[in-house]
Amino acid sequence: MIKLNKTTEYGLMALRHMSRKYLLDPTGVTSAREIADSYGLPFEITAKTLQRLKETGIIQSAHGAKGGYTLQRALTEVSLGEFLQLMEGPQSIVACSGDVDHASLECGYAYRCEIKSWMNQLNLRFFHFLSSIQLAELQEGPIQLTEFKRESFIK
Amino acid sequence: MIKLNKTTEYGLMALRHMSRKYLLDPTGVTSAREIADSYGLPFEITAKTLQRLKETGIIQSAHGAKGGYTLQRALTEVSLGEFLQLMEGPQSIVACSGDVDHASLECGYAYRCEIKSWMNQLNLRFFHFLSSIQLAELQEGPIQLTEFKRESFIK
DNA sequence: TCATATACGATAAATTATATCGTATATGAC
DNA sequence: GTCATATACGATATAATTTATCGTATATGA
Numbered sequence: 001m002i003k004l005n006k007t008t009e010y011g012l013m014a015l016r017h018m019s020r021k022y023l024l025d026p027t028g029v030t031s032a033r034e035i036a037d038s039y040g041l042p043f044e045i046t047a048k049t050l051q052r053l054k055e056t057g058i059i060q061s062a063h064g065a066k067g068g069y070t071l072q073r074a075l076t077e078v079s080l081g082e083f084l085q086l087m088e089g090p091q092s093i094v095a096c097s098g099d100v101d102h103a104s105l106e107c108g109y110a111y112r113c114e115i116k117s118w119m120n121q122l123n124l125r126f127f128h129f130l131s132s133i134q135l136a137e138l139q140e141g142p143i144q145l146t147e148f149k150r151e152s153f154i155k
Numbered sequence: 156m157i158k159l160n161k162t163t164e165y166g167l168m169a170l171r172h173m174s175r176k177y178l179l180d181p182t183g184v185t186s187a188r189e190i191a192d193s194y195g196l197p198f199e200i201t202a203k204t205l206q207r208l209k210e211t212g213i214i215q216s217a218h219g220a221k222g223g224y225t226l227q228r229a230l231t232e233v234s235l236g237e238f239l240q241l242m243e244g245p246q247s248i249v250a251c252s253g254d255v256d257h258a259s260l261e262c263g264y265a266y267r268c269e270i271k272s273w274m275n276q277l278n279l280r281f282f283h284f285l286s287s288i289q290l291a292e293l294q295e296g297p298i299q300l301t302e303f304k305r306e307s308f309i310k
Numbered sequence: 311t312c313a314t315a316t317a318c319g320a321t322a323a324a325t326t327a328t329a330t331c332g333t334a335t336a337t338g339a340c
Numbered sequence: 341g342t343c344a345t346a347t348a349c350g351a352t353a354t355a356a357t358t359t360a361t362c363g364t365a366t367a368t369g370a
Contacts, residue, residue: 219337
């Protein structure tokens with residue numbers, strides 16, 4: 001029903017990494033390689049994730065030998081709702097939403113829909129819920145103790 | 156990011172239909188054919204949807220010539236959270252959740268995960284939100300005025 | 311000029327969701 | 341009993357989406 005896509009998930013991992021690092025050294029720069037190695041993610045996927053994060057404006061990039069990524073916005077100013085929209089685009093719990101008054105082709109088969117206005121209302125309540133969650137919460141948790149041997153998880 | 160699957164969506168349409176019909180005539184029975192014709196859904200898909208709904212225990216079925224489906228539980232007693240779990244199984248915003256203390260193979264590549272406990276916490280908060288929504292809200296909305304010519308939507 | 315980084319489009323692979331088909335079973339009316 | 345009407349349900353095909361991979365371009369500092 002409800003699942004973050006992997007890019008979003010890896011994006012959250014990267015943001016936690018960068019924000020905790022920032023607390024220790026605000027001038028630090030983080031490369032895709034560093035994230036990939038820290039968590040055992042494939043480099044290519046990590047690089048894509050960071051490029052996506054950069055497109056959202058939450059982090060910024062610098063090319064070249066001493067390049068890498070740095071935070072551009074404070075995570076206290078970004079809600080989970082905004083983050084999901086930035087990462088995955090404007091979305092809805094149903095395909096047809098967006099226009100409360102009229103059904104559309106995207107409803108699929110149904111040529112008549114009685115639940116649309118409720119769905120739209122739900123959508124708003126859901127987004128309100130997501131907007132109440134600050135991304136800064138990411139920084140709070142303890143460092144996870146679990147660490148596995150890498151070979152177990154590489155195919 | 157977050158989208159109901161079609162079966163769940165059609166299920167909500169069917170529940171609204173049945174619950175409003177129940178208000179007018181508590182002894183009434185609803186067939187898959189009636190739902191399909193009322194909203195322009197393909198019969199086979201509607202039938203599957205109603206069978207799924209029946210498996211959840213929210214409606215019950217009767218075979219035979221005067222058969223069909225009737226509500227088994229009051230919609231005031233079913234939350235959206237419970238409904239989604241019944242229709243789509245226990246789910247989580249991330250693949251790896253379920254066990255707060257240990258990462259698992261389902262995390263995918265990552266052999267170390269720093270966001271897992273936050274994800275699990277989010278999951279609980281999200282489910283709490285969904286549980287605060289009564290399925291009975293479905294009955295409330297006005298009858299939708301939009302109705303399209305059927306031929307526009309049949310491929 | 312070389313090593314290191316990001317940029318980014320194209321495409322392949324895998325997964326999941328959706329739709330379709332066929333056949334079985336139950337029931338009421340006649 | 342048989343016929344029309346309904347649900348039951350597994351198997352499978354199709355479509356859609358997500359995820360992963362590849363190749364190449366561009367930028368920068370030593």
